[in-house]
Amino acid sequence: MLKICDGYYQDNLVNYECVRCSKSFIVGEELVKDCSTGSPTCPYCGCGSEYVVKRSYTEDEQLEGMGLGCVGIYLEKEEPASPFKVMEDVDGVWEV
Numbered sequence: 488m489l490k491i492c493d494g495y496y497q498d499n500l501v502n503y504e505c506v507r508c509s510k511s512f513i514v515g516e517e518l519v520k521d522c523s524t525g526s527p528t529c530p531y532c533g534c535g536s537e538y539v540v541k542r543s544y545t546e547d548e549q550l551e552g553m554g555l556g557c558v559g560i561y562l563e564k565e566e567p568a569s570p571f572k573v574m575e576d577v578d579g580v581w582e583v
């Protein structure tokens with residue numbers, strides 16, 4: 488997942504092929520990350536993930552050089568909480 492700006496990322500692409508209907512499709516890595524079976528179901532014939540095989544995928548370094556523009560898959564995601572607390576000056580006293 489490639490960071491574009493705060494809270495906005497370009498997702499890695501994963502190419503799957505359905506061995507039942509022989510069609511392939513591309514989805515974002517983050518989208519399928521939480522699939523309980525590890526793979527999505529086929530969007531064409533609807534067969535279960537046991538027929539869907541991962542064929543190829545991108546990594547962050549590749550995304551940078553591909554220049555996918557509007558063809559890429561993008562997502563908004565909350566930034567992980569900072570381990571550092573922000574201090575601010577409140578009436579001359581620094582508070583967390």
Ligand SMILES: [Zn+2]
Pocket residue numbers: 505506507508509510529530531532533534
């Ligand atoms: Zn299929």
